[in-house]
Amino acid sequence: MIDGLDISDDLEFEVNQGFEADENVDNLDQQTNEEETADDMSDEGSSDQMKTVFQNDQGKKTIDVYWIADDGGLTLLVPYLVTRRKRWRRCKVRVFIVGDEQNMEEGRDQMVALLKRFRLDVSDVIVMTDIEKRPHQKSLSRFVDSVAPFRLHDEQQEGVSVQELRQSAPWKISDKQFEAFKLKSERKVRLNEIIRKNSQHTALVLVSLPVPQSDCPSALYMAWLDTLTCGLHCPAVLIRGNQQNVLTFYCQ
Numbered sequence: 001m002i003d004g005l006d007i008s009d010d011l012e013f014e015v016n017q018g019f020e021a022d023e024n025v026d027n028l029d030q031q032t033n034e035e036e037t038a039d040d041m042s043d044e045g046s047s048d049q050m051k052t053v054f055q056n057d058q059g060k061k062t063i064d065v066y067w068i069a070d071d072g073g074l075t076l077l078v079p080y081l082v083t084r085r086k087r088w089r090r091c092k093v094r095v096f097i098v099g100d101e102q103n104m105e106e107g108r109d110q111m112v113a114l115l116k117r118f119r120l121d122v123s124d125v126i127v128m129t130d131i132e133k134r135p136h137q138k139s140l141s142r143f144v145d146s147v148a149p150f151r152l153h154d155e156q157q158e159g160v161s162v163q164e165l166r167q168s169a170p171w172k173i174s175d176k177q178f179e180a181f182k183l184k185s186e187r188k189v190r191l192n193e194i195i196r197k198n199s200q201h202t203a204l205v206l207v208s209l210p211v212p213q214s215d216c217p218s219a220l221y222m223a224w225l226d227t228l229t230c231g232l233h234c235p236a237v238l239i240r241g242n243q244q245n246v247l248t249f250y251c252q
Helices: 027-040 074-082 104-117 137-150 162-168 175-180 182-198 218-228
Strands: 062-067 092-098 124-128 204-208 236-239
Touching (some): 062 182, 182 218
Parallel strands (some): 062 092, 204 236
């Protein structure tokens, strides 16, 4: 969620006696701390964070699923389960898939047939034919600026050993790594543009989580996740199954 979700002030908890201090500790101090905690947990000071969009009636909004890769069906199953709830029952599910213009209708028909076999009620299937298009320069500049503090810029340094730079900050992104994943980074930026264009006012957005690679720097991977959800004013879920089927065609 764009504003986060801090519910720490609203959680009720009990102290585990096994972790209590020794009996020699002043009981008066302990009672004072408990009283302060009770005051903090009072209804008067509680925040409104607990009442989020998930507890409100969603009406006839849509739930958009960006199914980028087959993950066993979990990304399709979750929105179906969400619509089983009373407050989300009237929401329509739209599925966005990757395709090309030449085979757009064929790909859409195949996806519709597959969803019917899975008995999933989907209002529409939309084929994204422009995902391979280069993103706008403004969006690219934002991504480059977001990863700038986490880059080594090792090839631009003079008189400094590249190995020394990598050893001092192994978690940072080298220029070679940044170039190696340039196309994948641009693809994430482009997907975010498509999501913002089609799903700005939806109730919920689900996007296939990119698969982490061992040779991909952690800072760059986190930048991808930040980019995918950038500019969305509705809750966004990054989700991916583990290739095990969670949907069945029939029951035995």
